[in-house]
Amino acid sequence: MADFNTAYKKLVPIEGGYVNNPLDRGKETYKGISRHFHPNWAGWNVINALRREPGFPRNLNNHPQLQEMVLSFFKIEFWNKFSADKIISQAVADELFDTAVNMNYTVAIKFAQSALNLLNKNGKLYADILVDGVMGFNTITAINNFSETPHLLRALNVLQGARYISICENNPTQEEFFRGWLTRAVVQ
Numbered sequence: 001m002a003d004f005n006t007a008y009k010k011l012v013p014i015e016g017g018y019v020n021n022p023l024d025r026g027k028e029t030y031k032g033i034s035r036h037f038h039p040n041w042a043g044w045n046v047i048n049a050l051r052r053e054p055g056f057p058r059n060l061n062n063h064p065q066l067q068e069m070v071l072s073f074f075k076i077e078f079w080n081k082f083s084a085d086k087i088i089s090q091a092v093a094d095e096l097f098d099t100a101v102n103m104n105y106t107v108a109i110k111f112a113q114s115a116l117n118l119l120n121k122n123g124k125l126y127a128d129i130l131v132d133g134v135m136g137f138n139t140i141t142a143i144n145n146f147s148e149t150p151h152l153l154r155a156l157n158v159l160q161g162a163r164y165i166s167i168c169e170n171n172p173t174q175e176e177f178f179r180g181w182l183t184r185a186v187v188q
Contacts, residue, residue, distance in 0.1 A: 002093030018057035
């Protein structure tokens with residue numbers, strides 16, 4: 001079964017550190033946690049206190065309690081919400097985790113459901129699954145029974161990339177982030 005710590009180690013370098021870009025829809029973020037979308041995360045209290053100390057924002061990475069809060073946040077708010085521990089393929093779990101963090105876990109699940117439906121050869125390999133953004137028994141079973149992991153990963157990345165394009169076409173200010181997003185839409 002997929003391991004959270006393995007996925008988290010891959011995610012941390014992608015998310016980076018502290019950023020407060022006014023064009024970012026998430027506004028102020030730390031390691032990918034957006035104050036705008038997650039204003040009640042307890043880590044913001046620590047960050048607010050550390051902001052008054054010398055060396056901000058570099059000092060954030062040296063605060064063990066904050067680092068544990070980040071890890072716990074990602075496990076509870078993303079990994080657990082799509083039952084990633086039940087996915088056999090680490091690569092698929094890693095991809096869904098990254099997409100969940102960047103786009104929302106419901107979007108990641110819908111991408112998996114859509115990709116699996118597109119890969120089932122019009123229902124010849126297995127029946128379509130409902131694209132509802134819920135990681136239920138049928139979705140987990142379909143992911144775990146799908147034997148062509150490279151195809152599933154490519155389909156997930158295509159859906160992810162298409163969403164990034166749509167975001168930028170609908171809001172050109174987001175083009176600033178497009179190159180970075182493209183690095184996420186590549187099978188690792």
